[in-house]
Amino acid sequence: MxxxxxxxxxxxxxxxxxxxxxxxxxxxxxxxxxxxxxRFPRGFIGTAQDKRRKLSFISDETLKRNVSYALMTHDVLRWLAYHTDLSGQAREMIIKEAVCLLGTICESITIFPEEYGLGRGSGQKKRIARLVELEVIDKKLQRRLNWLWDKRNQEHIYDLNFREFDHWVNGDWYRAVKAWRGLRDGLTVWRARKV
CATH class of the missing domain: 1.20.5 (Single alpha-helices involved in coiled-coils or other helix-helix interfaces)
Structure with missing residues (x-):
């Protein structure tokens, strides 16, 4: 020890x-x-069951499980970035994958077909605006989530008109985590009120 x-x-x-x-x-x-x-260090990656406990606002069991698995992937990326000396472009691409993953998770958890304006037919930014209208999130979090969605869309390499060299930084990751947690917490409170 x-x-x-x-x-x-x-x-x-x-x-x-x-x-x-x-x-x-x-x-x-x-x-x-x-x-x-x-052997990958035990105890660093949260279990899928632990992750699901914090996703009570998701009623679809398959979606809840898949989000929990994605969050486990996020834990792996976090370990690689913060417990190794990985640097340069390799580290930036780990940051990119983590940010894009959180953006995809946020997209997935904003779809509530039974609620007007939150169905699949609405785009992500429209669903985020609707969550502001419903007072699930505030304008500050809306800006963070819109930023995260724009960053997530940089996953499409063929659409990039810039080189990703020196583009992804630790601050992007921190900002993405804040957006994810804010959305998760807002949805948890909102759905609890609706029950």
């Missing part, structure tokens, strides 16, 4: 060396890569 920062630094250095040895060996012997798999 690591008890202090000095021990943490020493153990991390040892793990770094061992991981590099595994990578070097399996590069030369790709057929043996299966034997060089390392």
């Amino acid at each position: 690591i008890e202090n920062k000095d021990q943490l630094i020493a153990v991390a250095a040892e793990a770094n060396g061992l991981l590099q040895q595994i990578a070097d060996y399996t590069k030369l012997h790709p057929g043996e890569a299966w034997h060089g798999r390392v």
Whole structure:
């Protein structure tokens, strides 16, 4: 058990060396890569069941489960970004995937066919505006969610008219998480009032 920062630094250095040895060996012997798999740290990825508990506003069980799985993927991306020294474009693409994933989740949870203006026929920004009208979210969160939707649409590489070099930053991820949490919390309160 690591008890202090000095021990943490020493153990991390040892793990770094061992991981590099595994990578070097399996590069030369790709057929043996299966034997060089390392155990992903337990307890970092929330369980699907834990994720579903916070999605009480979703009545469709399949959607609720799929959103929980997407949130588990988000945990994996977060671990990669914040527990490794991944940098440069590789890190930016992890940030992009996390932001786009949260945008897709937000899109999925704003569709309520039984509520006028929140069905599939409305676009995401129209559904967000409708949530403001219904006082589910406020204007500040609307701006965040519209920003997130615009960023999510940058997932379509063929539509980009700019190079993604130095485009995605940590702040994008933080902002996306705030948008997701705000929407989730607003929908939770709204749906609880309707029951």
